[in-house]
Amino acid sequence: MRVSRARWLARELGPPLAGIIGTIVVWAIVATATSTTAIPSPAAVWDAFVAGVRNGTIPEAAAKTLIRLAFSFAVAVAIGVALGLGLALNEFARRSIRPLVVALQITPFVAWVPLAVIWFGATERAVVFVAIVGSFPAMTLATIQAIRQVPPLYERAGRTLGATGWRLYRKVIFPAALPGVMGGLQQAWGFAWKALMAGEIVVAAARATGLGYLLGRAGEPVPTLLAALAVILVIGVAVDYLLFGQLDRRIRRRRGLIVEV
Amino acid sequence: MSETVASIARDASSAAPKLALRNLTVTRRSSGGGTITAAADVSFDVQPGEFVCLLGPSGCGKTSILNVLAGLEPPSSGQALLDGRPITAPGPDRAVLFQEPALFPWLSVRGNIELALELEGIGPEARRERTSRWLTNVHLDRWADAQPHELSAGMRQRAALARALAADPEVLLGDEPFGALDAQARELLQDEVQRVWVGSKGGKTFLFVTHNVREAVVLADRVFVMSAAPGRLLEEFRIHTERPRDLDDVLVTRVVSEIHGLLMQEVDASVAREMAR
Secondary structure, three states, X not given: OHHHHHHHHHHHHHHHHHHHHHHHHHHHHHXXXXXXOOOOOHHHHHHHHHHHHHOOHHHHHHHHHHHHHHHHHHHHHHHHHHHHHHHHHOHHHHHHHHHHHHHHHHOOHHHHHHXXXXXXXOOHHHHHXXXXXXXXXXXXXXXHHHHHOOOHHHHHHHHHOOOOHHHHHHHHHHHHHHHHHHHHHHHHHHHHHHHHHHHHHHHHHHOOXXXXXXXXXXXXXXXXXXXXXXXXXXXXXXXXXXXXXXHHHHHHHHOOOOOOO | OHHHHHHHHHHHHOOOOOEEEEEEEEEEEOOOOOEEEEEEEEEEEEOOOOEEEEEOOOOOOHHHHHHHHHOOOOOOEXXXXXXXXXXXXXXXXXXXXXXXXXXXXXXXXXXXXXXXXXXXXXXXXXXXXXXXXXXXXXOOHHHOOOOHHHOOHHHHHHHXXXXXXXXXXXXXXXXXXXXXXXXXHHHHHHHHHHHHHHHOXXXXXXXXXXXXXXXXXXXXXXXXXXXXXXEOEEEEEEXXXXXXXXXXXXXXXXXXXXXXXXXXXXXXXXXXXXXXX
């Protein structure tokens, strides 16, 4: 039992750990070879991280960022799923509104920042607005796609079993679309992070401090900047891997979409 | 029990067919932009409690006919009737067995059957009880909590049969339901289906589409043979042999070879038609 658990852990954590260690090794080699202050060594960044944790700037910034992120992401998912459903159900709405959502999707996050500041002032609201508007289009498009990719056979089977209207959607179409919606969650999570960082870097003037603010402070020593960036990456990847990745795998395994080795 | 007896009495007193086609034509748009006539001017009646097989070469429109009867596809012209009323949509009175089992992969075998009952508005307790009974009927008790992908193809189709019949429909439509199965699983399913149909004592009407002549003859009271596309009704065979039927029964073998002969002629004729073009 212990052995199999250890083996499971190795299989589970081996590949991501190898990736992380590989990155650090390459980074250390590059830093040593170039030896400029522009590329500090992993050790220097670690020291800056420890210092940032000690003086409280990193935990405080991380906490603020995560609260904003959780809120923006939740709102973006709610809007995206609801809008995506609506657009998947109604062809007229889809054909008229989907292009607008695509337009929002390809708008660079930074483009929203000046507008957000004009509309909301250099406030918390402006930052959250940028994160929401930057991530809900991905969720919307993924939801539309997920529903439209449900195999027609499931819909036909559901209808012959007596499911009509809303019940057909609730009992057959939505569950069938769930793996696609999970993919949308992962995408929206990435976009929410990026958009929030864009917002935090620019709106930092208003002390909307967060990890993006740390990242955007000119004149900070490079190790401090990289430490902030590393914190962003680690949190982003950890949530993606531990939450969405595992959830996605569970859903796929249950449906036989993953072949067990 | 008394319900079954009553329904037999009712069926006997009424001459109205359970299912009927009146000059049904189904056309489809082809990917090239033209139209393909899948079924042309097909008319037939299926009496309550009958087991009918629709037999024909692939592309003869038998699946289109079934889809129209299921309410999944509208007729291009003509009518499809259930108890004398035009069919416009799927309904709980008609269950469908597709060629693929079409079980929902996010539900367990039990969950799939329970969903069918839930959609019929049957309460949770009755749902559980009826599901267990059906699982026993199709010998899947041990697999109740398995996910569909963990089952063999034959077991999946048995689960689909249980799901289709759980809500007690009056009509079962089968679209080559055993077409994707190996010979053994196919025979097992044929037995299973015959058992259910015989057990309903005239309460259930089955209409199966197949291109397997022996299967049609073993299962059906009447076999409708269709021509190659565009599908028309060629001939009707009445099978009088006692049930359960044996594949090696003399009568069965004779009808099978008769139908084979007819189909061969039809194939030759359709090839000749193609060549003449």
